[in-house]
Amino acid sequence: MVKLFRGKKVRELNRDSHVSLGGVYLIGGLFCMLMIVLIAVQMNVRYSLRETSIGLEEKERLIRLKEEAGKRENRGAKILLVSEEDDATSTKAFKIFSVILDQMKEPYDVIEPADFDIADFDRYETIILAITHYPLLTSNISYLKGWVRDGGNLMIAYPPEGSGSFQTLYELLGIKDSGEVTYVKGVHFNKPFMIGGSLKDYDIIDAYESSLGLSLYDDCDVYMQSDDDYPVPLIWRRNVGSGTVVFDNFGIMEKAYRGIHCAAFSLLSDYCVYPVINGSAFYIDDFPAPVPEGDATYITRDYNISVSDFYSRIWWTDIHELAKEYGIRYTGLVIENYNDQVSGEFKRNTETNRFLYFGNMILKLGGEIGIHGYNHMPLVLENFDYKDQYDSYIQWPSTEDMRNSLDEVFDFTHNLFKDQELKVYVPPSNVLSEEGRSLLADTSISSIASVYLSTDMAYEQEFDISTEDGIINTPRITSGCIIDEYMELAALSELNFHFVNTHFIHPDDVLDEDRGAEIGWERMYGNLKGYMKWLHEGCPDIRNLTGSELAGAVLRYDLLGLDRTDTDNGVELDINGYDDEAWMLLRINDGRKISAVKGGEYKEAAENLYLIECRNESVEIVFE
Ligand SMILES: [Zn+2]
Known part of the structure; x- marks a missing residue:
């Protein structure tokens, strides 16, 4: 800081070389005074704490606040997570997706495949199938196509066991042909949809036969694929009627990859918004x-x-x-x-x-x-x-x-x-x-x-x-x-x-x-x-x-609850437990752009992904 200031001063003195001697003394005097002030300021700053806006709370109070946040009612879950209790892979997937949804502050219901009933479909906007055995869904599976066409969002959380029942979904999922389960040794991001994803390809060190080798219809948008010569599509999205389908074919259900599964989930529907720590x-x-x-x-x-x-x-x-x-x-x-x-x-x-x-x-x-x-x-x-x-x-x-x-x-x-x-x-x-x-x-x-x-x-x-x-x-x-x-x-x-x-x-x-x-x-x-x-x-x-x-x-992130309400051309966020700041990631999937954020600011974080700073407990995002 001092060095920069000196450099600037020298230039100014050179430029002003024709001024009178008195002027030079005056400038010199001012310069010395400023130097003294700068040094004094720096000495004062040196050992004291930096003022921070992200303060902490007493532990006792935090226990109370956290308990209160836990009691917040689940206001009508719109996501249905289907999981098989007796299946090891499904249980692993449940552990990943339940945490993802909890931390994205997305309320959801969980059922076993045996309770999967078409009569319930209308209550939900999104169904996540995190199961291995599709025949357990019985004839109800045949209604999924119509449900998506009418505006439902369907996610296949991981590649299941092959079955005639699963094959009935191929057309809906955009699958032309499928082969064996395959080993994915590295991933390539076809679109820069994840933060940091477009910078390079990444090897999978703990790879195993986790993905399904398959080919897709041309109308599928592939976001991530294997980095082989004959790439295996790993995450794709397809618009079907007024609904959407996302297939998460990555298959490795480990904590280190939660963000990949979260990103796949966020590709469903027109947009997805969730709180983050930043x-x-x-x-x-x-x-x-x-x-x-x-x-x-x-x-x-x-x-x-x-x-x-x-x-x-x-x-x-x-x-x-x-x-x-x-x-x-x-x-x-x-x-x-x-x-x-x-x-x-x-x-x-x-x-x-x-x-x-x-x-x-x-x-x-x-x-x-x-x-x-x-x-x-x-x-x-x-x-x-x-x-x-x-x-x-x-x-x-x-x-x-x-x-x-x-x-x-x-x-x-x-x-x-x-x-x-x-x-x-x-x-x-x-x-x-x-x-x-x-x-x-x-x-x-x-x-x-x-x-x-x-x-x-x-x-x-x-x-x-x-x-x-x-x-x-x-x-x-x-x-x-x-x-x-x-x-x-x-x-x-x-x-x-x-x-x-x-x-x-x-x-x-x-x-x-x-x-x-x-x-x-x-x-x-x-x-x-x-x-x-x-x-x-x-x-x-x-x-x-x-x-x-x-x-x-x-602390602020953990205590938040989020209500999302669609408006004519955007979304209103009501943040429960808002204190003095909140941050969100917003992914827009239907091609619209943000025109304004009322009560906040926004910046692009990746393709169609925005970091939203919420400065109010109520924020409205308006699309173009
Ligand atoms: Zn140590």
């Missing part, structure tokens, strides 16, 4: 913390300097640069000590220079300091089973010992960063017990960021408020510097489902061969930079938030 947060593991231990082989190989120097001179400079370039506001997680003490008196770490230096740099970037632990021992008691996976970890003998260690690290961190309220907690190694969590509930922690995608014993979360303790769950979706295709697709999926990005950076990746140390920091940094570039190119309007700001955004 936030991007980057967390830095063990930072600030003492100099990490590990294998310094590759740092010595590439830089020939100490680990400590590497972090301050190379690593932080690069990480800092990324924040500047993309406006990222890191949340650093403090570890006071790398010892393995779990009882007795927890001694204060007096070596604070590193903490102060890095911590203040994070704050200066508009970031936040959170808590990781007194040491790196996860908050679990002796009743917890590590299944021989973490040999070096020791359980805590009592809750009292865990509490004492937390008291110490909170006090330590408070002393270093006096204006920071410590609101964010990340569990070491993503392991956390209920006992540990209830201790955190008694502290200033209002948000816990563990993992979104489950692994073994990891503490898995959704983006929501817990009714148990009022703490906001803000899981991290992706991590590290080796960003593989699975991670990229999971990130893409969440941008489209929740319009959220949460990434975890481990400073000690460079010391760990399993996490890619061998390729060297320069390439690791290149990967991380590539990820940020991908994110910001695909999604330039996402908000850069700190951990607790993201929690504020999740």
Whole structure:
């Protein structure tokens, strides 16, 4: 800022070289005064909290608000989800689609195929068939064609078992011919309908025979297909009479791909609108913390300097640069000590220079300091089973010992960063017990960021408020510097489902061969930079938030309920539980464009997909 100002001033002085000496003194004097003001402003800004509009609430109040939101009546579901309780695939699909609909705030009824009755069809606008055995629908299936033609919307949630009954739907679904189930090793987006989707093709790392090989009529709009030479259509849409049909032939029902199924669902009907979080947060593991231990082989190989120097001179400079370039506001997680003490008196770490230096740099970037632990021992008691996976970890003998260690690290961190309220907690190694969590509930922690995608014993979360303790769950979706295709697709999926990005950076990746140390920091940094570039190119309007700001955004999102009412030429949104902001994604499928948003703003997020900022509890979207 100061530098820029100087440059400008020099140019002005050159231009004004003919003015009198008095004028030069006057300008010089003004310049000095401005410099003093600028420095003073910067000093004041340096250690204080950034004013944030996305504030938090007391945990007690959040429990109450969440309970009230849960009691909100289901005002006449217009979506029917058909699911087979006794079928494993159908159950898996139910788990995916019920969460998608819940979080899109779309009320729905669920029935078994045996209860599928044409007499009920008129009550619904949309039917999702998430079943394997179509013969269970009996002769009722023959009425579906007429129902769609008259304006109904039908979604096939996954490719079912082949049957004569299913084949009777081929004409309606636009299927010319079908073959065997097939293995999809990668996906290609034919249309840029998903955020981030048009940037490249994506490999499917956990692929299996999940899709149906088939050919379609020309009037089907294919949105996603396999990236083979003879592509398999994976998501398509077809207009039939005044209704629509969507076939989701992707078939893999995993949490990491929810956003793909959500996007397929959103292609039904004339439009689809749903609330989103709108936030991007980057967390830095063990930072600030003492100099990490590990294998310094590759740092010595590439830089020939100490680990400590590497972090301050190379690593932080690069990480800092990324924040500047993309406006990222890191949340650093403090570890006071790398010892393995779990009882007795927890001694204060007096070596604070590193903490102060890095911590203040994070704050200066508009970031936040959170808590990781007194040491790196996860908050679990002796009743917890590590299944021989973490040999070096020791359980805590009592809750009292865990509490004492937390008291110490909170006090330590408070002393270093006096204006920071410590609101964010990340569990070491993503392991956390209920006992540990209830201790955190008694502290200033209002948000816990563990993992979104489950692994073994990891503490898995959704983006929501817990009714148990009022703490906001803000899981991290992706991590590290080796960003593989699975991670990229999971990130893409969440941008489209929740319009959220949460990434975890481990400073000690460079010391760990399993996490890619061998390729060297320069390439690791290149990967991380590539990820940020991908994110910001695909999604330039996402908000850069700190951990607790993201929690504020999740809080608002989670408490929302949404009523959608068609108007003459648009839709009216009535947002229940509106506080001070709400964000929506709106997909328009019938070719219309937005002409105005009354009570809000809008921006294009992908083809026919808009990000709507709602500034009022009632918002009207008017189409052209
Ligand atoms: Zn850690």
